[in-house]
Amino acid sequence: MPPRPEAPRYREPAMALAALAQAVEDFFEEGYAFQVNQREIDETPAHLRSAALTAMLPARTQAEGFYAWVRYLVWLDGIRELAPSLVLTAAEAEGLAVLRRQRNKFQREHPPCHHCGMPNAEGEYSCHACLKEIKH
Numbered sequence: 001m002p003p004r005p006e007a008p009r010y011r012e013p014a015m016a017l018a019a020l021a022q023a024v025e026d027f028f029e030e031g032y033a034f035q036v037n038q039r040e041i042d043e044t045p046a047h048l049r050s051a052a053l054t055a056m057l058p059a060r061t062q063a064e065g066f067y068a069w070v071r072y073l074v075w076l077d078g079i080r081e082l083a084p085s086l087v088l089t090a091a092e093a094e095g096l097a098v099l100r101r102q103r104n105k106f107q108r109e110h111p112p113c114h115h116c117g118m119p120n121a122e123g124e125y126s127c128h129a130c131l132k133e134i135k136h
């Protein structure tokens, strides 16, 4: 188990949860942008890749600590099935609830392609991965 990072805090707990929800959304949008631009990223020369990634990925909107916490929550979510007796802190349980809610929202807004299963932005006419028509 990696060391538990400290859950980011705000003076108002509701604000911390709102910031966490936004950081989770940013995290999913980054993953999606990476997937959409995968071919271009692979074809970019290694010395230009970092600058290309910065240009392609959406800007982060929260403090870095929130993204470290999101990465930890994603890891925790992944191992919970294997370790059902794992005792969660209140911050972890709250964080996992935010992660689940935001994941459901992302999946609603990025329905999978009927041909290849890759997520696409809602309303797209063709799949970014297999280029086939998306039926609405």
Ligand SMILES: [Zn+2]
Residues within 6 Å of the ligand: 113, 114, 115, 116, 117, 118, 127, 128, 129, 130, 131, 132
């Ligand atoms: Zn597809």
